[in-house]
Amino acid sequence: MHTPLLRAVGTTTAVYGALVTARPALLARPSGLTTRDGAVPRDTETCLRPLAWRDLAVGLAMATAPEGPALRTATAVRIAADLGDALLLGPTxxxxxxxxxxxxSVGWAALSVLGLCARRAR
Known part of the structure; x- marks a missing residue:
């Protein structure tokens, strides 16, 4: 396990989750979830905030979990969430x-898998 890589992925996703929780447009616009004039519908904001909160929570878990089973579990949840986004949200x-x-989505999952499988140089 490459703990520094996993901590970096966790910290990055936690920060992104916090930002999108506060400003859902940061996720809505690149995902094409806006109106023709670029506005983010209130319903879209409402639906994106829990996704962002999930990223914040899982990212914090990855950033702070003790090395070992707890960090592996937090990372597995991150991978499942990213692959779920790809499988369930992507096609829609x-x-x-x-x-x-x-x-x-797949890129973040792959980075997390790499962090689990890689050995940290000594």
Whole structure:
């Protein structure tokens, strides 16, 4: 396990989760979840905030969990969430943004898998 990489992934996703919780447009706009004039509907904001809060919570767990089973579990939850986003949210988005959203979701999952499988140089 490469703990520094996992901590960095956790910290990054926690910060992003906090930002999107406060400003859902940070996720809505790149995901194509806006109106034609670029506004984010209130219902969309309402639905995105729990996703962002999940990222905040899981990211904090990865950033602070003791090395070992707790960190592996937090990372497994992060991987499951990212793959769930790709599998469940990706296909529902407009074709124009779908590849980008899938790349980001699968990319974060892959980075977490790499952190679990990699050995830290001594």
């Amino acid at each position: 988005l407009d074709r124009a943004v779908r590849p980008k959203v899938l790349a980001v």
